[in-house]
Amino acid sequence: MDHYGDDVELFASGDAMLVSGTVKGREAVGRWFGDWFSNFRPGYHFEIEELWDVGDTVLAVARHGGEGKASGVEVTGTSVYVIRIEADEIVFVGIFFTHPG
Numbered sequence: 001m002d003h004y005g006d007d008v009e010l011f012a013s014g015d016a017m018l019v020s021g022t023v024k025g026r027e028a029v030g031r032w033f034g035d036w037f038s039n040f041r042p043g044y045h046f047e048i049e050e051l052w053d054v055g056d057t058v059l060a061v062a063r064h065g066g067e068g069k070a071s072g073v074e075v076t077g078t079s080v081y082v083i084r085i086e087a088d089e090i091v092f093v094g095i096f097f098t099h100p101g
Contacts, residue, residue, distance in 0.1 A: 001030045005089035013096045029093070040075075041067040049078075058083045061098075 010029045014020035023032050037044060044066030052059040060083070065076035082094035 001026055003088075003090050004029060005086070005091045008090055009092050011092075011094045013094075039069055041069050041072075043067070056085050058085070 004026045006026050007024065008026055008029050009022060009024045010032055011022045012020045012032070019032065019035065023029055044064065046062045046064045048060055048062045050059075050061040058081075060081040061078065062081065063076065063078050065074065067074055078098045080096045080098060082092070082096070083090055084092040
């Protein structure tokens with residue numbers, strides 16, 4: 001979280017997230033990530049498939065997966081991440097899930 005600005009904003013699309021919507025502030029964003037990861041067993045992983053640097057914005061497509069903590073069910077997905085950077089700090093993160101064609 002050291003690279004996140006104090007007023008960072010995170011938007012998570014509602015189509016596949018456990019908690020969707022917008023959260024603001026470094027602490028709230030850190031809690032959101034912590035809460036999200038707490039639903040999975042250790043070893044949840046991400047693999048970046050595509051990455052674009054578009055000025056002050058980074059676009060990434062990543063496959064991710066792991067096992068649900070309570071169910072043990074293997075979950076996988078692909079997400080698009082939009083990350084905006086200002087003055088060497090992350091000020092916005094958008095997470096959008098894609099759906100298989």
